Amino acid sequence: MPELPEVETYARYFARHALHQRVVRVDVRDERILDEIRRETFVRKLKGREFDEVRRHGKHLFARAGETWLHLHFGMTGDLAYYRGDEAPRFSKVIFDFEGGTHLAFEDMRLFGLAALVDSPDAFVIAKGLGPDPLDPAFTFDRFDALLARRRGAIKSLLMSQEIIAGLGNLYVDEILFQTSIHPKRAVDRIRENERRAVFTTMRRILNEAIRRHGRETELPGRYLFHHRETGERCPRCDGTIKRTVVFGRTTYYCGSHQK
C-alpha cells in the first residue's frame, strides 16, 4: 500500500520498534529483492550493527547502520512487521533478527520493492534525480510552481512523476485532483495559479490527513474519492458520476461533473 503516507507510517514504525538493537542475523529469504548488491555484502555490512536513525524521502525509506544506510522501497505490496517468536510473515523477503529475540521482516508479495545499501539518503536522492518531498518544510509553493512551469502534459502525469515530486502515487494524485476539481488530463499549462495553489495546499492536507490515519486509506473521510473508486458511483461532492480512464498508464477515477 505504499505511497508517501504509508511509507511515512513504516518509517515511524521502524523508528519506534527497530532502533538501537544489535542485528544478530540478516536472513535474505529471496535474493530477487536485493537491488544491485550481492547477498553476502548486504549481510556482512548489516550484521552486528544497530540501526540508529530513520529517514524518508518520497516513497523511499532509509535506516542508518554505521557507515551505511539500509534503503527500502516498498513497490506495490511491501510492508514491515516487527514481531517476536518464530512465525515469520508469509511474504518475508528479508528478516533482521535482533538480540533479545525480536525480528523485523520486510515483506513484499509481488517483489516490486527492493532492499539495498546506500552511502547516504541525500546522495541517493540526487543520483536518482528524485524531486522534493512534498512534506519537506522547505518545499514551498513557489518551488512547486517552478517545477510545473515550462511543462506541458497532463497534470496527473506530472504529479505522478517522482523526478518532479517524490511520493505521490496513483491513489493520492486522483484524490488531490478530485478535491481540487481538476480533470486529471488537463494540461498543466492550462491550470491557473489559484488552482495550482489549491493543488499544493490540498496535497499537503491530504497527505497529513492520511498520515494521521496511519496511511490507512480506508479510514479517510467518506467524502474522499478513495471510497468511490468505481465506474458509475455517485460523486460524494456533487450530483455527478464517477468515471474511469487511463492516464500515465494507470487506472484513473474522477468525477465527470465537477472535475474540469
Place this chain on the structure above:
DNA sequence: TTCCATGTTCCGCA
C-alpha cells in the same frame, strides 16, 4: 479462467 492491482523502468514513436 480472466482481469486487475497503491510502482518503476525501458523502448519506440511523435
Place this chain on the structure above:
DNA sequence: TTGCGGAACATGGA
C-alpha cells in the same frame, strides 16, 4: 527535448 503509450516485471485476490 519532451511526452506518451505499451510492455515487462511477479504474484495473489476478486
